[in-house]
Structures are given as C-alpha cells and as structure tokens.
Amino acid sequence: MYAPVVACLRCPLCHGGLAETEAGSGRALRCVQGHSFDIAKQGYANLCCPPPAYAGDTPAMVASRAAFLEAGHYHFIAAAISAAARERCANGLVVEAGAGTGYYLGAVLDALPESSGLALDISKAALRRAARAHPRAGAALCDIWRSLPVADASATLLLSVFSPRNGAEFERVLARDGALVVVAPTAEHMRELIGPLGLLSIGHDKDEAVAASLGAHFERVEEQRHDALLQLTHDEVQALVLMGPSAWHVDAAQLTAAIAQLPEPVAVTASVTVSVFRLV
Numbered sequence: 001m002y003a004p005v006v007a008c009l010r011c012p013l014c015h016g017g018l019a020e021t022e023a024g025s026g027r028a029l030r031c032v033q034g035h036s037f038d039i040a041k042q043g044y045a046n047l048c049c050p051p052p053a054y055a056g057d058t059p060a061m062v063a064s065r066a067a068f069l070e071a072g073h074y075h076f077i078a079a080a081i082s083a084a085a086r087e088r089c090a091n092g093l094v095v096e097a098g099a100g101t102g103y104y105l106g107a108v109l110d111a112l113p114e115s116s117g118l119a120l121d122i123s124k125a126a127l128r129r130a131a132r133a134h135p136r137a138g139a140a141l142c143d144i145w146r147s148l149p150v151a152d153a154s155a156t157l158l159l160s161v162f163s164p165r166n167g168a169e170f171e172r173v174l175a176r177d178g179a180l181v182v183v184a185p186t187a188e189h190m191r192e193l194i195g196p197l198g199l200l201s202i203g204h205d206k207d208e209a210v211a212a213s214l215g216a217h218f219e220r221v222e223e224q225r226h227d228a229l230l231q232l233t234h235d236e237v238q239a240l241v242l243m244g245p246s247a248w249h250v251d252a253a254q255l256t257a258a259i260a261q262l263p264e265p266v267a268v269t270a271s272v273t274v275s276v277f278r279l280v
Contacts, residue, residue: 092156098163102133
C-alpha cells in the first residue's frame, strides 16, 4: 500500500499506528500491540472490526457504476469537486468516505499532484477497484458509521459523494484548516426516470438534511449547484439505476421492460449540489 497513506492509518482495535509487514505469502498492516490486518491481493486492507453486518454494494452494482462513470457522464461532478479541492485545500491526505470505485478520489488526486488518497468503503467489490484508482491512493474496508481507521487530524480534505456522513468522525480525522466536500443530489436529479421506472424520489429538503447530518461539527462555507442534461442509451439508463440505492428496490426484469418503453436516447437530468464545509 502507498506508504504516505499507511502513515495516516490507525488500528481499529487499539487506535495505534500501523505499518506494512510481510504476512505469510502476502502483506499485512500491523500495530505495535500486535494486531494484524491482511492486505488483499487486490490491494485493499480490511480494517473493519468487528466484521460488518452488511456487505455494501454488490459486484453487479459496482460493475454498473464503473461502466457508467467510465463513460464520462458524471465528469462534470468530478470536475466540480476537483475545482473545490484546488481552491480550498493544501496538499496532504485526501480521504473519501464511501468511495465506491474511487472515481472521484482519482480525479481529485490528479488535481492535487502532491497529495495522497485513501478510499474507505464497506464493499469489497468496490474496494477491489478503488485500490487501483490512482497510484497515490490506498483503500481500506471499514464501516463509515463506526470509528474510521484514520489518525486524528490527518486529512486535509474529506470527500463524501452520494454517501453517508459521520459528522463526529469527520471532525476527528480532519485537520483544523482542512475542508469537507459533500456532493448530494437535488430533487431534480434523474426526475425523468423516477415516475416511469418507479425509483426512489429525492426530497426537496435534501440540502437541509445534509447540513443536519453534520450536526454542530461543521459549517457550510460554499454551495454550488451543477446540472447536466445527459443523453443515455437504454443500457446506460439501466446502469444508472442499478448503481445506486434504487437497485435494492427494483425488480430487474420489470426495470428492463420499463426502460424499453422509453425513447432512445433518453434525456436525463443530473443535478447535484457541491458544498464545502469547514470545522466550527
């Protein structure tokens, strides 16, 4: 694993520092107390203790996300995050909580050539990709709702893109002069698909919910809305639906049949807010 990233990790059991060592035929992270955590052959470390109660995104969901993102449809979001990172953050450690495939983390590291990155996620399928998202990045399995395996005040930038937000832990791991960038969908996001495909809708109070989830730990210092009208094939619409939370609520056969009734290409609104928060 990339050495500058290892230096910022902490043991999930005793909270001591970790170092990379040999472990049988592979590699592991070990603390001075002797706790050891295997590094998978795909490059990510399992730092989730105790084991998670759920496995996160499935391989099928991750494959759909990778295909959709690699097609460039959400490049405008990655560009907005990267611009916020360049403007607000010094070089250092970039942590993406709920990183998925590491697509956005990789874009930010391209924009910050002196920084290193850490992708955190609960999905092994996602981390297999995130571990290869960028040469200056590492990846670790953890539950975002629990204590993060990251040293106190070690991150100069935190990313939360369509993912859960743990305000107390974000406060702990973020440096005093660091920034948190949160990307959340607006009520207009994918509006053309919600009714015809029976998808989960997004409330108009989403913005307030994002701020509330961060409690008294953070204050918003900037917010920008970004919109794009995507022209998608039927296969791309299916990937878009199956890469997100609606994947848990739709029947695959019914979804395919409903998509077939749509014109092609399908005009779909992508609408998000990109907010920058600072510690209070």
